[in-house]
Amino acid sequence: MSIESRRTPYDDEYETCLETRAKLLIYPGELHPDEITRRLGLVPTEANVAGKVRVNRLGREHVVKISGWFLSSEGHVESKELRRHLDWLLALLRPARAALLELQSMRGVTMGIDCVWTSRSGHGGPTLWPEQMHEMAALGLECSFDVYFFGDDQQ
């Protein structure tokens, strides 16, 4: 296998991309998100506890329905290359593989990687290499794409 054979090299400017990020989303069921933090040895970028009230910048309140533990590359990786974001995330998750697999075996726990990718002008193009796919498979994580299309005039 040669990297020279790959059709789409890494490109931090990724012209068709307006913004991108990669997130690990864990819904821990009955477990408290702090327990996920403890088991993985990782600090989430955001965590929700079911039943807690959240207040947004408008002062609007709502009650969180389900607990969540989220780790996002946003603010940690400055690139429009999705693979950079995944590489950052996967490097953090690699040492926590055993804990992730154990969590996946627990009733009520769901998780996966969520890739947000916003098109600059209607074109597509996010690419994964076998390295990312191999790592996600080893971690037992699905990969889902949340794709947005906004034209230049709407930015």
Added chain:
Amino acid sequence: MPQGGAAQFGPKSVGAAQKLIGKVLQTGGNTIEKRTASALNEALGETLQPREWGRALEALKQEQSLPNNFHGKILSNGDYLDKAGNYLGSLLDYL
């Protein structure tokens, strides 16, 4: 707890204004269409770009564990409903 249109008109209110404001702007899709964003801005007194409404939708879906193939409806009062018309949340809560 404020819930979209209910917060504006009071719980269980079914006045004519609410019916007008609560019309379906968009069904399905992850993208907030430009006309959807314009209608939301007009109805809610905001001046947000489609991307910002898109971020709100992303945040709602994340918090509620809605998969990326989820097919919801956006109402002009910011409410987000499932296919059966069940209220899931208000985009306003995620701005």
